[in-house]
Amino acid sequence: MNAINILVVEDEALVAAMIKEALSKTKYSVRAVAFNKASAEKYLATEPIDAALLDINLEGNFEGIEIGRLIRDHHHIPFLYITAHADDQTLHNAKLTQPSGYIVKPFTERDLLAGLEIALYNFHQRQSPLSDLTLINQRLKEPLSNREMDVLKLIFEGRTNQQMSEELFLSINTIKTHLSRLFAKLSVNSRTEAIARVRDSISQI
Numbered sequence: 371m372n373a374i375n376i377l378v379v380e381d382e383a384l385v386a387a388m389i390k391e392a393l394s395k396t397k398y399s400v401r402a403v404a405f406n407k408a409s410a411e412k413y414l415a416t417e418p419i420d421a422a423l424l425d426i427n428l429e430g431n432f433e434g435i436e437i438g439r440l441i442r443d444h445h446h447i448p449f450l451y452i453t454a455h456a457d458d459q460t461l462h463n464a465k466l467t468q469p470s471g472y473i474v475k476p477f478t479e480r481d482l483l484a485g486l487e488i489a490l491y492n493f494h495q496r497q498s499p500l501s502d503l504t505l506i507n508q509r510l511k512e513p514l515s516n517r518e519m520d521v522l523k524l525i526f527e528g529r530t531n532q533q534m535s536e537e538l539f540l541s542i543n544t545i546k547t548h549l550s551r552l553f554a555k556l557s558v559n560s561r562t563e564a565i566a567r568v569r570d571s572i573s574q575i
Contacts, residue, residue: 373399374490377422379410379437380452381429385475389423389452392479398486407433414445421490423473426453426464438467448493450485452477466536468527509571512555521548522568525561 376398380386383405390400402417404410406428413419414437422441426434434451441449450471451464464472471489473481503522507513514522517538524534534545558564 373397375399375401375418375420376486377402377404377410377413377417377419379404379422379428379434380425381405381427382425385425385452389482392482396483407437410437411440414441419445419447421447421470421486421493422449423486424449424451424469426451426460432460432463435463435467438464438469442467448489450489468537503568503572505572506556506568510555514552514555518548518552518555521545521552522564525564526568 374397376393378386378389378400380389380403386403386405390403393400398421401419402413404413410422410424414422422437424434424437426432428434434453438449438451441447448470450473451469452473452475453460453464454475461472469489470493471485473485477485503519503526506522520538521534524537529537531542531545531549534540535542538545540548553559553564556564556567558567
């Protein structure tokens, strides 16, 4: 079995070394360690990274959340936040980037391994139906737009209208308009019916 390549983004060298040591005899392999946002972006662009562990507070700034947003939008791999910051606002901002897990410092080796295992499982469970969503347009008379597809993906992830609004940077009314058009194209009346319709359509392709 090939090792699962991990990117560690952590500005404390001792913590990064501890993570690397904890993973050294497991199925995980620390492919790279980044101490700042710039080096994290470089490794994500050039190295075969399978998952990432991100410290939220890098060099006094919450740049870990920016890296999480970059991964969500462009790299599509599971990532966990590792941080000492667990206040409501930080958790809210982190949540919007859709991490696969969240580990609060101080943590043990067991916490780290359990967190990674659960994060990878949850990520792949969440992604499995989403990876085929674009196929739905093959069975629709009027294809879904890119934005309607974004909304459909968030329906599969169980997002509320408010959460969709925050994640897509759109007003609630705009989200409702996209939902209305989406339901019309799928010939359904609810989110539950939309999910069932999509699953049934994909299974027949």
